[in-house]
Amino acid sequence: MTSTLTPTLAGPDLARLRATLELVRANDTESVLAAAMPSLPPAERAALAGRTRFAHAAVLIFPNSLDGLREQLAAHGLDVGAMTPSVVVRDRLSRRYGVPAAELQVGILRAPVTDAAGQPRELEIFAMATPPELAHLAADERRHGRENHVALAVPEADPVMLAGVQRTTAAHLRPDGGGYNRHENCTVLYFRDAQHANPAFHRLEMISTGEFPPLLAAHLRDSAPGLGLLRLLTGAWATQAVATAVELRLPDHLADTAELPALAAATGTHQDSLGRLLRYLATLDVVRAVPAGYALTELGELLRTDVDGSMHSLARMYGGPFYRSFGALTEAVRTGEESFAKVFGAHHFTHLAGDPELAELFHQSMAASNAMFSELTRLVDFGAAGTVVDIAGGNGELLARVLTANPTARGILFDLPSALVTAGPTLQPVAERVTMVPGDFTRTVPGGGDVYLLSRVLHDWDDARCQDILAICAAAMPEHAELMIIERLLPETGQADSLAVPWDIHMLCNVGGCERTEAHYRALLATAGFELTGTTPLPLDGFLLRARKAG
Numbered sequence: 449m450t451s452t453l454t455p456t457l458a459g460p461d462l463a464r465l466r467a468t469l470e471l472v473r474a475n476d477t478e479s480v481l482a483a484a485m486p487s488l489p490p491a492e493r494a495a496l497a498g499r500t501r502f503a504h505a506a507v508l509i510f511p512n513s514l515d516g517l518r519e520q521l522a523a524h525g526l527d528v529g530a531m532t533p534s535v536v537v538r539d540r541l542s543r544r545y546g547v548p549a550a551e552l553q554v555g556i557l558r559a560p561v562t563d564a565a566g567q568p569r570e571l572e573i574f575a576m577a578t579p580p581e582l583a584h585l586a587a588d589e590r591r592h593g594r595e596n597h598v599a600l601a602v603p604e605a606d607p608v609m610l611a612g613v614q615r616t617t618a619a620h621l622r623p624d625g626g627g628y629n630r631h632e633n634c635t636v637l638y639f640r641d642a643q644h645a646n647p648a649f650h651r652l653e654m655i656s657t658g659e660f661p662p663l664l665a666a667h668l669r670d671s672a673p674g675l676g677l678l679r680l681l682t683g684a685w686a687t688q689a690v691a692t693a694v695e696l697r698l699p700d701h702l703a704d705t706a707e708l709p710a711l712a713a714a715t716g717t718h719q720d721s722l723g724r725l726l727r728y729l730a731t732l733d734v735v736r737a738v739p740a741g742y743a744l745t746e747l748g749e750l751l752r753t754d755v756d757g758s759m760h761s762l763a764r765m766y767g768g769p770f771y772r773s774f775g776a777l778t779e780a781v782r783t784g785e786e787s788f789a790k791v792f793g794a795h796h797f798t799h800l801a802g803d804p805e806l807a808e809l810f811h812q813s814m815a816a817s818n819a820m821f822s823e824l825t826r827l828v829d830f831g832a833a834g835t836v837v838d839i840a841g842g843n844g845e846l847l848a849r850v851l852t853a854n855p856t857a858r859g860i861l862f863d864l865p866s867a868l869v870t871a872g873p874t875l876q877p878v879a880e881r882v883t884m885v886p887g888d889f890t891r892t893v894p895g896g897g898d899v900y901l902l903s904r905v906l907h908d909w910d911d912a913r914c915q916d917i918l919a920i921c922a923a924a925m926p927e928h929a930e931l932m933i934i935e936r937l938l939p940e941t942g943q944a945d946s947l948a949v950p951w952d953i954h955m956l957c958n959v960g961g962c963e964r965t966e967a968h969y970r971a972l973l974a975t976a977g978f979e980l981t982g983t984t985p986l987p988l989d990g991f992l993l994r995a996r997k998a999g
């Protein structure tokens with residue numbers, strides 16, 4: 449049945465059409481990318497612009513009828529081609545509003561547009577015939593602009609290039625479905641930023657000639673609502689799977705055999721269950737499947753007990769005591785007091801003092817980040833230092849490295865007695881040049897040193913305690929001595945992806961301390977009469993902060 453209605457274009461739709469037309473005229477590929485993904489770094493934006501081309505911007509309008517719409521649009525200066533039916537937008541509207549698809553009539557019209565630089569682009573117009581009973585749908589869509597999008601063509605897509613384009617985009621926008629259009633032989637990937645301030649950029653469409661089945665399947669999988677959340681919610685399972693593997697010394701045994709029966713025998717485990725654990729560990733990139741069974745990945749190698757930089761103690765701490773205290777994180781956030789003390793009945797270091805085995809495990813686990821220490825000894829020449837005093841130096845891992853790299857330097861390891869008893873094996877190769885001094889840094893620290901190290905100590909404490917520790921160091925340090933602090937630094941602005949951010953929560957939960965920005969440390973140092981003289985990055989998001997007494 450043909451409608452005899454003359455379509456009327458509502459004022460708001462005309463305004464939205466004009467705004468979209470203006471957007472097409474005013475933009476090029478780079479500016480569309482900049483607007484759609486403001487957090488995309490300029491170098492990546494330029495690379496993406498080199499592989500894509502701004503093709504069109506789209507808007508959905510709501511005339512009362514689709515018949516004669518071309519003529520209506522022409523009367524408003526929009527020269528559109530023939531209308532084709534839209535299945536994708538119709539089905540999305542049908543699902544969104546619970547209206548049977550058969551009751552919705554949606555067409556696509558395209559108007560060629562030339563941008564300011566003379567480049568050919570298009571205005572894509574989706575039009576839904578809107579009888580009065582669908583007016584609510586039109587009002588809601590106009591308000592939220594959910595079907596607005598900008599489209600980029602990927603002219604010479606190949607599987608590797610398109611995977612890079614997809615990954616780069618997905619780091620800034622959420623994958624939001626897509627499909628392969630057999631008639632036009634093109635693959636379309638949708639991305640979404642529902643919070644974008646400009647509704648025109650709520651959706652981004654990437655159109656590539658050709659069919660890319662594995663890539664499209666992965667994109668559709670990532671598009672499922674809740675997938676990211678499921679990954680977050682199962683993070684604890686990953687922690688426990690790794691901790692269990694380490695508890696069973698599985699990484700050590702995997703260094704000898706790949707076969708499941710032999711692994712089950714060596715670890716004293718139920719073979720089928722061990723197989724299931726290994727299959728899960730493979731998805732976490734800790735092991736990989738090989739013809740005979742499983743082998744360690746590069747990451748898994750770090751969980752062996754006999755490798756330099758082993759993280760096996762850290763896995764036991766994070767899957768053990770710290771796992772239990774994280775279970776009470778809500779309490780820490782509620783009160784601002786560390787949950788470790790609630791769970792174990794005493795502050796972290798008091799608890800360790802009464803449990804030598806746990807103290808040993810903790811100090812070994814601190815050594816898991818010794819990549820920071822190797823870089824420090826590479827960056828700093830301690831040759832002329834004379835005496836290096838490591839304040840709260842734990843089991844001596846850092847001091848041993850400093851003295852090994854600087855054969856003329858001498859060292860003092862200062863820490864609580866419970867820590868010093870764990871230091872013997874670590875310091876053994878440099879034992880002749882080291883003095884161990886037990887003590888409490890809230891009372892005194894050794895004087896007469898040339899370099900004072902404070903590695904990962906200040907983040908254990910609140911500002912008031914840090915000021916005390918720094919003041920006690922200042923009082924003990926000769927005028928010429930240098931203070932070297934190793935800490936992670938919170939980003940000064942924004943949400944930069946720094947390990948300091950999760951570790952700040954770790955500090956809240958386990959010791960009642962916090963991570964800080966560089967400015968925060970500068971201010972703390974100033975209260976004790978120190979001047980920050982330099983900040984140098986170290987591996988694992990660590991930093992070396994160098995300070996001297998202000999003149």
Ligand SMILES: C[S@@+](CC[C@H](N)C(=O)[O-])C[C@H]1O[C@@H](n2cnc3c(N)ncnc32)[C@H](O)[C@@H]1O
Nearest residue numbers: 797814840841842863864867887888889903904
């Ligand atoms: C996080 S660990 C850092 C260890 C080492 N500096 C490192 O970077 O691996 C903190 C150290 O502070 C020590 N500590 C805690 N309270 C102390 C106190 N009151 N006096 C001296 N050392 C203390 C602990 O024993 C522990 O070795």
